Amino acid sequence: MMSEKTKGQLLSEKLTYTKKNAYEKNPDEKDEIFSYCEEYKKYLDSGKTARSASREAVKMAQANGFKEYNFGANVKVGDKYYYVNRDRSLFLFIIGSENIEKGIRIIASHIDSPAIDIRANPVYEAGGMAFFRTHYYGGIKKYQWTAIPLALHGIITDKSGKKIDVCIGENDDDPIFYINDLLPHLAQEQCAKSLREGVDGEMLNIVLGSIPYDDEAVNEKIKLNVLAILNEKYGITEEDFLSAELTIVPALKAKDVGLDRSLIASYGHDDRVCAYPSLTALFSLQSPEHTVMAVLADKEETGSNGATGMKGSALDDIITDISVSMGKNERLVRANSMCLSADVCAAYDPNFANAFEKNNSAIVGCGIGLAKYTGARGKSDTNDATGEYTAKIARIFNENNVVWQTCEMGKIDFGGGGTVAKFIAERNIDTIDAGVPVISMHAPYELVSKADVYNMHKASKAFFESK
Secondary structure, three states: OEEEOHHHHHEEEEEEOOOOHHHOOOHHHHHHHHHHHHHHHHHHOOOHHHHHHHHHHHHHHHHOEEEOOOOOOOOOOEEEEEEEEEEOOOEEEOOOOOOOOHEEEEEEEOOOOEEEEEEEEEEEEEEOOOEEEEEEEEEHHHHHHOOOOOOEEEEEEEEOOEEEEEEEEEOOOOEOOOEOOHHHHOOHHHHOOHHHOOOOOOOOOEEEEOOOOOOOOOOOOOOHHHHHHHHHHHHOOOHHHHEEEEEEOOOOOOOOOOOOOOEEEEOOOOOOHHHHHHHHHHOOOOOOOOEEEEEEEEOOOOOOOOOOOOOOOOOOHHHHHHHHHHOOOOOHHHHEEEEEEOOOOOOHHHHHHHHHHHHHEEOOOOOOOEEOEEEHHHHHHHHHHHHHHHHHHHHHHHHHHOEEEEOOOOOOOEEEEOOOOOHOOOOOOEEEEOEEEEEEOOOEEEEEEHOOOOHHHHOOOOOOOOO
């Protein structure tokens, strides 16, 4: 028989803030959580680059009745559109029944992830092997990319302007690619270096093959054999690499982790774990009151620069175009809009506890992390959401049974990180960061909780439908 709670216990429940595991808070959601994440894993496996993630999202949009948007279109209430920016970033929106001057509900995430790009003049021969020279993309620990199975993704635009899709290493009968590491028996000098220095950026070279071309008159026979294989398969020459966009990613599938299968390991959780829920939430809406928009941005991992990054003008151009079409004031539309910058946060890791301040860190399985600010050290280079807007978002989550928690990016003076939030806020749009906690962020194989992924979907839907 349970005893009645004491006055102090009741007061503690009322006054104190405690993070609670999502399965304890909503025990009836387990089947729904697991079912939702099976589809999420498929999205991860099919969208390992910004280009392929955008293409998969377009397929989903078309299946849900969205049409391609062209600037100058006459939009009306109920219209569902998607706009693809240079095959990479993506904007999807539904025109709501309310006056658009009351603002748009925007969820902005990114679909690029740390990777290893192939250089413009990449092929060389050395030590009985042929290699690609590379240039890593985004913030990585370089040593993590050695001695693991890798796949090659991207496109080559040949001299005629034809685009050639490349994907090698994902099918069971495909060869994979590989970056060498040094055997421990000879690694005394390497092991004496810091982790940052143990593998240099110029050492991240991709093994392509080791069979010489059968012609004694040729120098660099192994290189020529590799080029001959590529020419036979894709019709390209060495010069075509100049206009190629080829990326090396882990040749690993998204997999359940743990005896209870409660976690997912995958490449690219950052930030497709927030992008995918924004899509499923958007597609679940029937007749939204507000105009709603999901933004899947590119180039976040390198500073959001360029035409497909969040610093570009595409978001402004679309908002302006829609406003003009409906005869509305674009400045009012922006000023009254609200945004969730849906990006991952650092999950507390007890194996590296010294890097975190536990009370202000996200805990795996306790829902999405709501971050009033990101940045580094003295909140530099951050969007710091207003207290009023933070309270509003928290209220939306609470009213819709979203499991969420407060979070920061580790200890104050340990570093930090940023998101696209500041670039959207600079457009006079209230913005706050909210995202799924990730273990081993930016590693080739990251870890998240299924419960947190599902609560990101719930949070996105609640935000889109909020008053």
